[in-house]
C-alpha cells in the first residue's frame with residue numbers, strides 16, 4: 001500500500017482524474033442537485049439537494065462565461081462533473097463538455113460521477129469527449145454486480161472508449177459486500193475509488209440511526225471507514241484501488257485549488273497565507289470616494305496599495321499600511337482574512353482602531 005498525504009492511500013499510481021484533483025487542478029462542476037438514487041449517506045447540502053442548480057467550484061453558475069472564468073482562475077487542467085446525478089441532465093453535461101474542450105483543448109481532462117445511465121446517454125457522453133466515468137452502485141448491489149444493470153453500464157462505457165471506474169463510500173459495516181465489489185471491478189479491469197464516509201448536515205440522522213459514530217471529536221469522518229479502506233487497498237488486486245480520506249479532500253485537494261485561485265486573483269495589497277487565504281486591510285464608511293482621497297493625500301499611499309471595492313462597499317488597502325495609520329482614522333478599520341472564493345468567505349476580522 002502506498003501512503004498518500006492526510007491518510008489517503010493507493011495500491012498503484014492513481015488514475016488521471018484523481019491525479020489532477022490532488023494537484024488542485026480540477027474544477028468541480030456541479031451540474032444538478034437532481035438525483036434519484038436515494039443513498040442514505042448522501043452528503044449534499046440543503047442548498048443543492050434535489051435543486052436543479054449549477055456551481056463551478058463554490059461559484060453559482062448563471063452562464064457559460066462563469067464556468068470558463070472559474071476554470072481560468074484556478075488554471076484548471078481538467079474538470080470533475082458531479083451532482084446529484086449528472087445523467088439526469090445529460091444534454092446540459094454534453095454542452096458543458098463541449099464548452100470546456102472547445103475552450104481549453106482536448107487535453108482538458110474531464111471525469112464524471114453517476115449513479116445511472118442508459119447505453120445512449122453513456123455513448124453520447126463519450127462522443128462529446130468525456131474522458132473518464134465513475135459509477136456509483138448502491139450498497140445493495142455491491143455483492144451482486146454480475147449481471148446487474150451496473151455491469152451493463154460499465155461494459156457500455158468500456159466499449160465507448162472511456163476510462164471506467166467505480167466510486168463508493170466505505171461503509172464500515174459492509175466489509176464483505178465491499179470486497180465483492182472490488183473483486184468484481186478487478187475482474188472487469190476497472191479502477192476503484194473508495195471515499196471515507198462522512199457525516200454531513202443532511203445525512204447525520206440516517207448515519208446515527210445505523211449506529212455510525214464520528215472517528216473523533218474534531219472529525220466528521222465515520223469511525224472504522226478508514227481502517228476498512230486500508231484493509232481493502234492492501235489486498236492483492238491487479239486494478240487500481242485508491243482510498244481518498246476526508247481530510248485529504250479538504251486539506252490537500254481543496255487547499256491546493258484555493259491556492260491556485262488566490263495566486264490568480266491576488267491584488268498587490270493582499271497577502272497569501274499557507275492556508276490559501278488572503279489577508280488585507282479594510283476601511284468601512286459611507287463616502288468611499290472621500291475616504292480614498294483623504295488617505296491618498298494625507299499618507300501618500302501608492303495606487304497599487306489601495307483601491308475602492310464598490311461591490312463590497314469598502315476601501316481595500318495593504319494591511320501593513322493600515323496597521324500604521326488605523327489609530328488616526330475616524331472610520332472603522334480592520335485586518336481581514338478571506339478565502340479567495342467568488343464570495344470571499346471571511347475567516348477572521350480584526351478591528352484595528
Ligand code: SF4
Nearest residue numbers: 035038039042084115
Ligand atoms: S448518487 Fe450521489 S447525489 Fe445521488 S443520492 Fe447517492 S450520494 Fe447523493
